[in-house]
Structure formats: structure tokens, C-alpha cells
Amino acid sequence: MRILLFTWGSMGDVVPFVAFSKKLQSAGFEVVLGAADIFSDFIKSHNIDYIKIGSSINKDKYNELMDKVLSEKNPRKQFKFLLKNALINDLEKQYEDCLDAIKQTDIVICHWMQIAGLMASEKLNKPVITITLNPIGVTNIFGAIEDRDHDLVLDGNKVWRLSVELSDLLWGDEIHAFRKFVNLKSVSSISINQYSQKLNLVAVSPCLVQEHECWPENHHAVGFWSLSDNTDWKPDDKIRDFLLRFKEPLLISFGSMAGNGVEAITVKLINAIKTVGYPVIVQAGWGELGNVELPENVIKVGYISHDWLLPKVKCVIHHGGAGTTAAALRFGVPSIVVWHMFDQPYWGNLIDKGGLGTKPLAIHDLTTENLVERINQVLGSDKYHNACADMAVCLSAENGLDIAMRKVNEFISEL
Numbered sequence: 001m002r003i004l005l006f007t008w009g010s011m012g013d014v015v016p017f018v019a020f021s022k023k024l025q026s027a028g029f030e031v032v033l034g035a036a037d038i039f040s041d042f043i044k045s046h047n048i049d050y051i052k053i054g055s056s057i058n059k060d061k062y063n064e065l066m067d068k069v070l071s072e073k074n075p076r077k078q079f080k081f082l083l084k085n086a087l088i089n090d091l092e093k094q095y096e097d098c099l100d101a102i103k104q105t106d107i108v109i110c111h112w113m114q115i116a117g118l119m120a121s122e123k124l125n126k127p128v129i130t131i132t133l134n135p136i137g138v139t140n141i142f143g144a145i146e147d148r149d150h151d152l153v154l155d156g157n158k159v160w161r162l163s164v165e166l167s168d169l170l171w172g173d174e175i176h177a178f179r180k181f182v183n184l185k186s187v188s189s190i191s192i193n194q195y196s197q198k199l200n201l202v203a204v205s206p207c208l209v210q211e212h213e214c215w216p217e218n219h220h221a222v223g224f225w226s227l228s229d230n231t232d233w234k235p236d237d238k239i240r241d242f243l244l245r246f247k248e249p250l251l252i253s254f255g256s257m258a259g260n261g262v263e264a265i266t267v268k269l270i271n272a273i274k275t276v277g278y279p280v281i282v283q284a285g286w287g288e289l290g291n292v293e294l295p296e297n298v299i300k301v302g303y304i305s306h307d308w309l310l311p312k313v314k315c316v317i318h319h320g321g322a323g324t325t326a327a328a329l330r331f332g333v334p335s336i337v338v339w340h341m342f343d344q345p346y347w348g349n350l351i352d353k354g355g356l357g358t359k360p361l362a363i364h365d366l367t368t369e370n371l372v373e374r375i376n377q378v379l380g381s382d383k384y385h386n387a388c389a390d391m392a393v394c395l396s397a398e399n400g401l402d403i404a405m406r407k408v409n410e411f412i413s414e415l
Contacts, residue, residue, distance in 0.1 A: 001028065001029055001106045001107065001412070002029070002104065002105045002106050002238055003029045003032075003105065003106065003107045003108075004031075004051075004102060004107070005020070005021055005031065005032070005033045005107040005108075005110075006033075006035070006053060006102060006108070006109070006110045006111060006114040006116075006117035007033065007035045007111040007114060008035075008036075008100060008111045009111065009113060011042070011323075012034075012133075012215075012321040012322055012324070013038070015227050015323055016041070016225040016227070017035070017111070017228040018032060018033065018043060018046050018048060018052045019225045019226060019401060020096065020109075020203075020404065021033050021046075021048045022046060022048070022227075022355075023052075023401045023404070023405055024405070024408075027405060031049065032048075032049070032050070032051055032101070033048050033050055033051070034051040034052070034053040034097070034101055034117070035052075035053055036052070036056075036059045037056050037057065037361055038056075040052065048239065049213055050109055050335070051097070051101045053101075053114075053116075053117075054090050054093055054094040054097060054098045054116075055093050056109065059075045063149065063275060065085060068081065068085070078341045078342060079342055082342070091116055091178055094114075094116035094117075094176075095116040095119060095120055095178075097116075098114075098116045098119075098120035098121075099115040099123060101120075102120050102121060102124050103124065103178040105126065105305070105313065106127075106273070107127050107128070107129065108120075108121040108126050108127070108129070109128070109129045109130070109131060109408075110127045110128060110129070110130050110158070111130075111131055111149075111168060112130045112131065112132045112133075112194055112195055112200070114382075115156055115195070116243060118193075119179065119182065122184060123182065123184060127198075128196050128198075128415055129196050129198070129199045129200070129201065129213045129411060130194070130195045130196040130199070130200045130201070131201050131203060131320050132195070132200055132201070132202045132203065132204075132344045133203050133204070134204060134322050134346065134347070134348075135204060135209050135221075135408060136274045141219035152369025154216075154316075164206065169264045176190065189305060193323075195218070195219070196218065198218060198411060198414075199220055199407060200219045201217055201222050201230065201404050202221045203223070203224060203225045203355060204221050204223070205224045205326070205394075205395055206221050206223065207391060207395055207398065208350065208354070208391070209350070220407060221405045222400050222403040222407065223395075223399065223403055224326040224400050225400050225401055225404070226326065226327065226330060230271075235304070235308065238299065239281075239299065239301060242279075245279075245299055245318065248313060248314040249278070249279035249281050249313055249314065250273075250279070250280045250281070250313060250315050250316075250317060250375065251280070251281050251283065251310070251313040251315070251316045251318075252269060252280060252281070252283065252317045253283040253319075254319045267288050267336060267364070268366055268367065268371065269282070269317075270294065270295070271345050272368045272371040272372045273295065273374065274295055275368060275372045276372055276375050276379075277297070278297070278356065278375065278379065279298070280298045281298075281299055281301060281309070281313070282294070283300075283302075283304060284301065284302055285362070296411040298335050302349035306331075308329050310333055313333060313336045314333075314334075314379070315333060315335070315357075315384075316328045316333050316334070316380070317335075317336045317338060317381070318335060318336075318337060318338070318346045319337070319344055319349070320335075320337040320338070320339040320340075320343075320344030320346075320347040320351075321344060322343065325347045328388075329356065329388065329391050329395060330392060331392060332385070332388040332389045332391065333388060334355055334356060334378050334385060335348075335351050335356060335358075336358050336360075336361075336374045336375065336378065337351055337357060337360040338360070338361045338366055338371075339360055339363065345360060345362070348361075351389040354391070355384065356384065356387050356388050356391060357384060357388075358374040358377050358384075367369060
């Protein structure tokens with residue numbers, strides 16, 4: 001049986017799809033993964049067949065997009081801008097690519113934001129499963145995103161109704177028009193229709209987020225999906241020597257967050273590090289953090305195995321991406337979230353609420369002083385480490401990929 005997966009978004013969205021693709025391969029399925037061409041080498045390096053979806057993206061274009069997104073402080077408006085420029089404007093090309101790829105497949109598995117793949121599946125009447133990588137994809141709690149300092153507990157049914165109305169307001173007209181353009185039947189709600197009505201896998205651990213009463217029965221929290229690093233990976237002498245000199249450093253990693261304002265952010269980070277006087281590993285990431293003169297107790301690295309590194313660090317200062325959040329929790333490491341966009345403040349608030357890290361910071365609000373305050377909170381108390389150790393134990397007892405695989409097999413048995 002041939003299964004075609006479509007993902008959308010940043011590297012944090014692609015990695016779980018690669019992990020699930022490998023799980024499907026191990027179960028004997030023929031697997032193909034469709035994504036933007038910027039991820040082709042990464043996908044192929046895991047021996048997964050790849051199909052290009054959508055227009056080409058280069059680093060300059062990506063940085064320009066990130067600059068425009070990050071110039072807006074309101075996450076709702078960020079999301080609307082991102083939808084228009086990264087999805088709506090390229091929707092016809094993505095739809096054509098997905099439509100062509102789907103013709104020879106048996107089952108389609110779509111990222112919940114890969115609207116083109118969902119519509120192409122509908123057009124060709126292919127069975128479809130959707131994947132959500134965060135609870136906002138189901139409940140869309142934009143009110144909680146904007147309210148950084150308050151409790152996230154809201155009435156479930158009201159949240160669901162509000163989220164449907166808000167999502168349709170943000171992007172419904174364009175999708176309704178495109179559905180009409182490609183002769184698909186009209187639907188009452190675009191936001192509800194972006195999920196499989198049979199099975200939506202929410203790749204989040206019930207240890208952290210339990211299925212909410214407002215979730216329809218086709219949505220299932222199955223656990224985080226981690227992609228095991230290459231067990232043959234070894235650090236170079238520079239990293240090894242650094243860790244021999246400086247035990248349990250902090251790690252700064254902003255993943256695929258980029259843009260042209262990275263140097264100013266790096267200066268704030270380095271000033272905070274100098275103030276605290278604690279050793280730090282700066283992972284450059286897509287934004288090339290750390291391109292300034294660094295103190296002796298700070299080292300800049302490129303790719304590094306998180307499976308190898310995270311057990312050796314005291315705390316992770318990161319952007320609040322779902323993947324980095326899950327990795328830190330899996331290894332029992334407290335987080336300081338400096339969020340940039342979209343769902344990241346949600347993860348930051350969730351970390352704070354669970355005592356798994358400090359109160360999150362918006363990148364627009366980042367100063368040397370408020371980062372120093374948060375670093376000292378983590379270094380000065382065992383409560384964060386104790387809470388993270390308990391969470392790591394809970395996560396170690398589950399296997400999200402196995403649970404997801406069982407759900408897929410149940411889905412297939414009912415076809």
C-alpha cells in the first residue's frame with residue numbers, strides 16, 4: 001500500500017513527518033513525503049522518497065518573509081500575513097503538485113495546514129488522515145496566545161466555536177473562492193474542513209496536554225513524535241573540549257527562526273550571558289545566531305545532535321517551537337521560551353504553567369535584564385528541574401509513533 005504524506009511549514013513541521021514516514025516504512029508501507037524544496041536534502045537523507053510541493057524557497061526569500069512576520073507583534077495578524085504570503089499566494093501551484101502526486105497513491109496523510117493537499121485528496125476521492133502538531137491546530141485558542149500572562153483555562157465549547165469563527169474570518173473567503181475555482185463542493189466552515197473527518201492525529205503527549213472536552217471524536221492526542229538522531233554522530237574536538245572545561249552549560253537554540261535582525265538579538269543574548277557569567281552553547285540555526293565576538297565561556301555550533309547534547313545542559317533558551325519544547329521535556333531540561341510567532345507563545349505559557357520553565361518572553365520584549373532574571377530563576381531553584389524530571393519519566397513511558405501507527409491501522413481496516 002502506497003501512502004503519500006504532505007507537510008507544510010518550517011523544519012519543526014517537517015521533522016515529525018519524517019519520523020512518522022520512517023515508522024510507516026518500518027510497517028511495510030511504500031511511503032512518499034511531499035514538502036517544499038528547501039527540505040528535500042533533509043528528507044532524502046533519511047531514505048524517504050521525496051516530491052516537491054509548491055514554489056521554490058531560497059534563504060533570502062525566507063529571511064524576507066520572517067522579517068515581515070516578526071515586524072508584527074500581534075500573533076493573530078502574524079498568522080494572517082503568513083497565510084496570505086506562504087499559503088494563499090502559492091495555493092494553486094501547491095494544489096497542482098499535490099493533485100499530480102496523489103493520482104498513484106492509496107492513502108493521503110496531510111499536515112493540517114496543507115490545505116492544497118486536503119483539497120486535492122477530496123478532488124480525487126482519496127482516503128485522508130490529518131496530523132496536527134499542536135493543540136492550537138484543534139482548539140485555535142488565539143485569545144490565549146494574545147493573553148501572555150493569564151491562565152489558559154477557557155470554556156471548551158466556547159473556545160471551539162470562537163476558534164471556528166475566527167479562523168474562517170482570517171482566511172475563509174480565499175479558500176472558499178479557490179474551492180469554487182477547482183469545482184469542489186461548498187462547505188460551511190473552512191477551519192473545520194481542514195481536518196480529516198475520520199482521523200486527525202494530534203502529535204502531542206497527553207502527559208502535557210490531554211484531549212479537551214471540546215475536541216470532536218475524530219481528534220486523538222497520541223504523543224510526541226521524535227526523530228532519533230544518528231547514533232553514529234560524534235562531536236568535534238572543539239565541542240568536546242568545551243564541555244570538558246564547562247560542565248552543564250546553557251543552550252541557546254532558535255531553530256528555523258531567522259530574519260535580518262538576528263545580530264541585534266545576538267547582542268542581547270551575549271550581554272545577558274556576560275552578566276550571568278554562565279557557560280553557553282549557541283546553536284546558530286537558520287538565523288545564524290552568534291555571529292559576533294564571543295566570550296571565552298561561549299561557543300557557537302552548527303548542527304549538533306540534541307539526543308547527545310540535551311542530557312548535558314542545564315537549561316534551554318529557545319523559541320518555543322513544538323519540536324524543541326518536546327525535546328527539552330523528553331530529556332528533563334527546563335526551558336526559557338523567547339517566542340517569535342504563531343503557536344510559540346502557547347507552548348511558552350504551557351511550560352510556565354506546568355512549572356517546566358520560566359514565564360515566556362516575546363522576542364519584541366527581549367532585553368538583557370529580563371533574560372538575566374529568567375536565567376537566574378532557573379539556576380537558583382531546583383523546582384524547574386524537579387518538574388522536568390517528572391515530565392521526562394512520564395514521556396519515557398509512552399511512544400507516540402506506536403500509538404499513531406495503531407490508529408492508522410484501525411483507519412485502514414475500516415476502508
